[in-house]
Amino acid sequence: MGRPPCCDKDGVKKGPWTPEEDIILVSYIQEHGPGNWRAVPANTGLLRCSKSCRLRWTNYLRPGIKRGNFTDHEEKMIIHLQALLGNRWAAIASYLPQRTDNDIKNYWNTHLKRKLKKLEGHEGNGHEGFSSTRSLSKGQWERRLQTDIHMAKQALCEALSLDKSNPLPDIKPPNNNAYFSPSTPYASSTENIAKLLQNWMKDSPKSSQTSSETTTTQNSFNYPVGTGSSPSEGTMSSATPDQGFDSFFSFNSCNSGTSSLFQDESKPNSSDTQGSLSLLEKWLFDDGPGQGQGDLMDMPLGETDGLF
DNA sequence: AAGCGTGTCAACCGCAATCAA
DNA sequence: TTTGATTGCGGTTGACACGCT
Numbered sequence: 001m002g003r004p005p006c007c008d009k010d011g012v013k014k015g016p017w018t019p020e021e022d023i024i025l026v027s028y029i030q031e032h033g034p035g036n037w038r039a040v041p042a043n044t045g046l047l048r049c050s051k052s053c054r055l056r057w058t059n060y061l062r063p064g065i066k067r068g069n070f071t072d073h074e075e076k077m078i079i080h081l082q083a084l085l086g087n088r089w090a091a092i093a094s095y096l097p098q099r100t101d102n103d104i105k106n107y108w109n110t111h112l113k114r115k116l117k118k119l120e121g122h123e124g125n126g127h128e129g130f131s132s133t134r135s136l137s138k139g140q141w142e143r144r145l146q147t148d149i150h151m152a153k154q155a156l157c158e159a160l161s162l163d164k165s166n167p168l169p170d171i172k173p174p175n176n177n178a179y180f181s182p183s184t185p186y187a188s189s190t191e192n193i194a195k196l197l198q199n200w201m202k203d204s205p206k207s208s209q210t211s212s213e214t215t216t217t218q219n220s221f222n223y224p225v226g227t228g229s230s231p232s233e234g235t236m237s238s239a240t241p242d243q244g245f246d247s248f249f250s251f252n253s254c255n256s257g258t259s260s261l262f263q264d265e266s267k268p269n270s271s272d273t274q275g276s277l278s279l280l281e282k283w284l285f286d287d288g289p290g291q292g293q294g295d296l297m298d299m300p301l302g303e304t305d306g307l308f
Numbered sequence: 309a310a311g312c313g314t315g316t317c318a319a320c321c322g323c324a325a326t327c328a329a
Numbered sequence: 330t331t332t333g334a335t336t337g338c339g340g341t342t343g344a345c346a347c348g349c350t
Contacts (some may be wrong), residue, residue, distance in 0.1 A: 035336090106316075
């Protein structure tokens with residue numbers, strides 16, 4: 001097709017974002033919502049390409065992002081999901097709403113890969129606990145592939161039989177105050193940005209509803225919630241990170257019998273993939289609140305394979 | 309104190325999927 | 330149906346920080 005570059009290379013700024021650029025981007029998105037990234041550089045005067053703007057927003061500026069210090073739970077989730085899904089970081093990130101795919105990818109490549117290597121070194125086959133997809137036998141892969149196909153078929157049937165008048169449960173918008181909340185763990189390197197933004201919000205006439213004092217759950221960014229403009233959008237559920245993580249699970253388990261709230265890594269609204277994921281979710285989380293996760297986390301992947 | 313090696317992570321690049329005219 | 334535009338994703342890179350010698 002010969003696709004041209006997303007932006008002409010001349011006059012496009014690269015490298016780290018400055019706080020000023022962040023403010024411009026955030027203020028624009030607050031006003032117009034994420035999406036139509038092509039228009040962002042043109043309308044804001046940012047000397048960045050649309051891709052760069054989108055990336056900056058989704059990986060760094062988006063409200064509700066938790067950074068650094070992966071918990072044991074998150075770590076295990078990543079390990080198991082990676083074993084299940086492979087390097088589909090966006091899909092994995094959809095199960096960890098407060099983490100970005102880039103973050104997870106980095107964490108995997110820097111921490112977990114090495115950890116895995118170490119463990120494999122110690123345990124010979126390294127199957128127990130940390131097992132990468134690569135350690136699966138060919139037979140296991142074939143079985144998994146067959147299961148995927150089966151799941152897709154099942155999901156399709158599920159989707160076709162779904163009552164279309166039955167909409168998805170009302171997804172509460174992410175509490176974007178988290179972004180402006182002083183208690184929010186924000187990257188230390190960007191704390192200054194957060195402060196700048198806070199000050200800017202105070203100064204801005206529109207900022208009254210988004211100031212850190214605001215405690216409502218309203219979406220302070222006036223973009224449509226749950227439009228899938230980011231993998232985890234609309235799935236973030238709470239202000240404080242740990243709370244959010246917990247409520248994420250409890251919320252999910254509450255809805256285990258309904259259509260999936262999670263969006264597929266590539267096409268959020270695709271009903272078949274959604275169904276497929278919901279099956280996976282069921283398996284992942286369906287043991288009642290608090291139970292299934294633990295079981296899954298403690299379950300060696302050999303047993304996981306048995307499920308397929 | 310200086311040099312070097314290693315780890316971390318934000319950002320970039322290119323490809324593929326999807327959308328829209 | 331075709332084709333160009335846009336978006337999303339995963340792999341990779343490069344700058345910076347930190348620890349070790």
